[in-house]
Amino acid sequence: MNRYNPLAIESKWQKIWEDSDAFKADDTSKKPKKFLAEMFPYPSGAGLHVGHVRNFTIVDVLARYYSQKGYNVLRPFGYDTFGLPAENYAIKTGVSPKVATDTNVKNFRNQLKKLGYAIDWSREINTSSPEYYKWTQWCFLELYKKGLAYQKESYQWWCPVDQTVLANEQVENGHCWRCGSEVEKKKMKQWFFKITAYADELLSDVDALDWPDKIKTMQKNWIGKSVGAEINFDNITVFTTRPDTIYGATFLVLAPEHPLIKDLVTDKTRKEVEEYCKNAIKKSEIERQENKEKTGVFTGSYATNPATKEKIPIWVADYVLMGYGTGAIMAVPAGDERDREFAEKFNLPIVEITKVPETPFGTPKTTYRMRDWLISRQRYWGCPIPIAYDSDGNPHPIPEDQLPVMIPEVEDFKPDNSGRSALAKATDWLKVTIDGEEMTRETDTLDGYACSSWYLWRYASPHCATAAWDEKAINYWEPLDIYCGGDHAVAHLLYVRFWCKFFADEGKLPFREPIMKLLYNGYINAPDGKKMSKSKGNVIDPLDVINDGYGADTLRTYEMFIGPYDQDAAWNPRSVGGVYRFLNRCWTLVFGDGAGANGSLAAQHGGYGRVLGAEPRNDGREDTGDVSEPSRKALLNKTVKKVTDDIERAAFNTAISSLMEYVNELYKVGASEEDLITLGKLLKPFAPHLASEMLEQLNADDTWPEYDEKYLVADTVEIIVQVNGKLRAKLNVPADDLKNQAKIEELALSDPNVQKFVPGKPKKIIYVERAKLLNLVA
RNA sequence: GCCCGAGUGGCGGAAUUGGUAUACGCGUUCGACUUAAAAUCGAAUGGUCUCUACCAUAUGGGUUCAAGUCCCAUCUCGGGCACCA
Numbered sequence: 079m080n081r082y083n084p085l086a087i088e089s090k091w092q093k094i095w096e097d098s099d100a101f102k103a104d105d106t107s108k109k110p111k112k113f114l115a116e117m118f119p120y121p122s123g124a125g126l127h128v129g130h131v132r133n134f135t136i137v138d139v140l141a142r143y144y145s146q147k148g149y150n151v152l153r154p155f156g157y158d159t160f161g162l163p164a165e166n167y168a169i170k171t172g173v174s175p176k177v178a179t180d181t182n183v184k185n186f187r188n189q190l191k192k193l194g195y196a197i198d199w200s201r202e203i204n205t206s207s208p209e210y211y212k213w214t215q216w217c218f219l220e221l222y223k224k225g226l227a228y229q230k231e232s233y234q235w236w237c238p239v240d241q242t243v244l245a246n247e248q249v250e251n252g253h254c255w256r257c258g259s260e261v262e263k264k265k266m267k268q269w270f271f272k273i274t275a276y277a278d279e280l281l282s283d284v285d286a287l288d289w290p291d292k293i294k295t296m297q298k299n300w301i302g303k304s305v306g307a308e309i310n311f312d313n314i315t316v317f318t319t320r321p322d323t324i325y326g327a328t329f330l331v332l333a334p335e336h337p338l339i340k341d342l343v344t345d346k347t348r349k350e351v352e353e354y355c356k357n358a359i360k361k362s363e364i365e366r367q368e369n370k371e372k373t374g375v376f377t378g379s380y381a382t383n384p385a386t387k388e389k390i391p392i393w394v395a396d397y398v399l400m401g402y403g404t405g406a407i408m409a410v411p412a413g414d415e416r417d418r419e420f421a422e423k424f425n426l427p428i429v430e431i432t433k434v435p436e437t438p439f440g441t442p443k444t445t446y447r448m449r450d451w452l453i454s455r456q457r458y459w460g461c462p463i464p465i466a467y468d469s470d471g472n473p474h475p476i477p478e479d480q481l482p483v484m485i486p487e488v489e490d491f492k493p494d495n496s497g498r499s500a501l502a503k504a505t506d507w508l509k510v511t512i513d514g515e516e517m518t519r520e521t522d523t524l525d526g527y528a529c530s531s532w533y534l535w536r537y538a539s540p541h542c543a544t545a546a547w548d549e550k551a552i553n554y555w556e557p558l559d560i561y562c563g564g565d566h567a568v569a570h571l572l573y574v575r576f577w578c579k580f581f582a583d584e585g586k587l588p589f590r591e592p593i594m595k596l597l598y599n600g601y602i603n604a605p606d607g608k609k610m611s612k613s614k615g616n617v618i619d620p621l622d623v624i625n626d627g628y629g630a631d632t633l634r635t636y637e638m639f640i641g642p643y644d645q646d647a648a649w650n651p652r653s654v655g656g657v658y659r660f661l662n663r664c665w666t667l668v669f670g671d672g673a674g675a676n677g678s679l680a681a682q683h684g685g686y687g688r689v690l691g692a693e694p695r696n697d698g699r700e701d702t703g704d705v706s707e708p709s710r711k712a713l714l715n716k717t718v719k720k721v722t723d724d725i726e727r728a729a730f731n732t733a734i735s736s737l738m739e740y741v742n743e744l745y746k747v748g749a750s751e752e753d754l755i756t757l758g759k760l761l762k763p764f765a766p767h768l769a770s771e772m773l774e775q776l777n778a779d780d781t782w783p784e785y786d787e788k789y790l791v792a793d794t795v796e797i798i799v800q801v802n803g804k805l806r807a808k809l810n811v812p813a814d815d816l817k818n819q820a821k822i823e824e825l826a827l828s829d830p831n832v833q834k835f836v837p838g839k840p841k842k843i844i845y846v847e848r849a850k851l852l853n854l855v856a
Numbered sequence: 857g858c859c860c861g862a863g864u865g866g867c868g869g870a871a872u873u874g875g876u877a878u879a880c881g882c883g884u885u886c887g888a889c890u891u892a893a894a895a896u897c898g899a900a901u902g903g904u905c906u907c908u909a910c911c912a913u914a915u916g917g918g919u920u921c922a923a924g925u926c927c928c929a930u931c932u933c934g935g936g937c938a939c940c941a
Contacts, residue, residue, distance in 0.1 A: 402940045656881050735880035798876050803922040849875040
């Protein structure tokens with residue numbers, strides 16, 4: 079007896095797709111293009127998890143849907159391979175990050191193929207391959223040439239025991255993640271990208287994007303535009319958004335890092351102020367957050383309030399941040415809660431604001447919360463910054479013809495105790511000659527987000543050897559039509575917009591926004607509703623689900639059925655079984671005993687399938703295989719419309735539920751060949767292997783079915799009759815009568831149940847043809 | 857603290873423009889098939905109640921012929937930001 083055997087069907091089709099390069103995108107096609115991508119993954123040693131599967135399947139459903147619809151689809155794949163896990167693994171085991179990464183990529187690729195994704199494998203990219211990072215370095219130099227990559231002294235986490243720089247995520251509650259000792263801040267020269275140069279445009283262009291409001295709001299808040307004024311209090315400039323409250327300003331507060339403090343202290347206050355500043359600067363942001371209790375010291379100096387002409391004291395406090403505005407504020411305790419708290423603690427005057435200045439004060443000024451993007455990483459496993467220093471310590475770009483600056487092979491991957499990455503251990507590599515001058519290479523590498531800030535453009539021409547991206551390919555494919563991911567709401571999605579605007583200004587991209595539509599998917603949690611984690615032992619391995627016998631089609635369809643794509647969902651093993659049952663029913667319709675082992679149902683039954691009559695019913699009900707042609711057509715067309723509309727609006731869960739309804743109905747009324755072909759086509763984006771098998775058996779292609787409006791209109795319609803908004807009767811009338819309100823009213827009023835609730839003449843009658851509803855007000 | 861989002865059966869969820877609340881799936885129950893079980897197929901399944909009636913979409917108000925959907929207030933949960941002047 080035939081049985082649905084997903085694993086056999088899936089390996090068969092995966093081989094066919096692989097052998098035929100089935101998903102290769104055509105760079106010159108005249109068909110309309112669709113370019114879709116997921117946020118490319120960091121290939122961890124653990125392999126794919128169910129969250130990846132959700133993310134990638136959404137893209138796959140859309141990619142397959144659009145190619146079935148006749149679009150020229152580009153659906154590439156890549157790996158974000160630089161990063162700390164590989165480096166830490168290397169430090170621990172001595173295995174080179176390159177070797178470990180290659181293994182992980184290979185594993186990911188095999189797993190992706192087991193899921194049947196419609197990926198154009200000829201476009202695979204990998205950010206740690208020299209042919210890729212050569213162009214990341216080129217991007218850096220473009221920014222450098224325009225002054226948008228620059229160096230600045232900045233504080234960096236430093237572990238005094240390990241003698242090493244730490245990344246933010248390696249600091250846990252102010253302690254080194256490895257040795258547990260308290261970390262310090264160390265002032266070091268660091269590279270930055272001047273993203274703030276684009277703050278205004280990044281903000282104003284957000285609104286027009288077809289992105290979730292949540293992400294748009296987060297980006298806006300992150301950029302954090304404030305319009306205010308700068309006002310001089312003698313030689314101290316403050317920033318305020320409320321210049322109108324200046325009559326209430328009773329003291330000034332400077333950030334501990336403020337450069338003027340040293341000039342303001344007196345012999346009496348110097349020691350105390352210096353001590354305070356030193357401690358405040360050393361404090362981590364976490365500590366500043368934890369301790370909201372106001373602290374501060376008086377500098378000993380006074381400034382003049384330009385409005386009241388009064389002398390007001392100048393204080394230093396760590397609740398004022400050097401990185402925002404001017405690093406100095408006028409404190410208005412009567413108007414600002416923080417200033418009030420500070421004034422109360424230190425007994426400073428609180429003066430009600432009785433007067434508003436007649437003329438606007440100071441210079442209008444706009445500031446942003448967003449800071450420039452710190453890109454220096456003192457790490458080995460990253461893209462080397464293509465810079466060298468001359469004997470005076472001045473930076474020079476590595477000439478373009480010397481790119482890529484390759485990552486040197488080293489034995490020991492630990493950063494050294496000078497705060498430099500392991501690159502500093504490659505002594506030969508460090509030396510470089512530029513224009514005849516011997517120089518020393520930069521040992522910092524780039525933040526991984528730099529590598530992912532341009533990969534979407536590389537996808538258009540991933541093997542282009544003469545440029546980061548080929549102009550023709552960019553013009554054809556870009557910008558990206560649909561991007562899907564569940565992370566990086568601000569960082570990556572802001573950086574890629576920043577680079578896009580920069581390269582557009584350079585004339586290298588013909589658009590100013592890189593991503594037209596964003597689908598931001600939710601997480602998949604463990605069956606207990608908690609986050610999956612190795613330590614909790616509640617991880618569901620997607621490959622286990624496949625190999626348990628459910629197969630990739632069930633896994634994919636289940637993850638699309640689990641709930642709205644943008645909401646978090648908990649894994650439910652029983653529901654996986656339900657989806658498997660559904661696919662099994664689909665299979666049975668075409669291949670089951672009732673369908674006959676050879677040939678389609680239509681061939682066997684001369685038009686109508688089932689299944690019908692092939693097995694006698696044993697449930698005592700009549701076979702309804704002779705259901706009328708119009709109602710059969712109505713069902714089919716209704717389903718095509720529903721599934722099409724649902725995929726378009728990314729409602730994958732309801733698309734699948736309407737396919738389930740369709741199948742349930744076909745079991746009752748029998749399936750025609752057209753029904754089965756339509757089912758196969760509609761099912762293919764979700765369960766491509768099974769659907770391909772069905773369509774092959776039925777001798778059909780996979781073109782997306784069209785629906786015909788005329789079949790959606792049934793010959794009879796059901797009218798809802800309400801009394802005072804409550805359902806009291808349902809009327810079945812010929813469709814033509816929908817226009818005839820008088821007749822419907824008459825029918826409704828003659829219904830005995832309606833008469834019970836409407837004893838006399840109704841006070842008011844509302845008829846809504848669109849909703850097929852009549853409401854009588856009694 | 858501020859800014860978003862959400863709250864619907866035993867469970868996941870559906871209801872797209874204010875118009876039949878609970879689609880679809882899980883679970884449960886019953887039936888068919890079977891020596892039996894599994895699988896499969898069919899039926900039932902919000903609550904109260906014998907009466908096809910009343911009550912139910914977090915809570916309390918409101919607007920409307922009509923509210924899960926709109927407005928106001930409250931509670932709970934989730935996410936983001938967190939001394940940004």
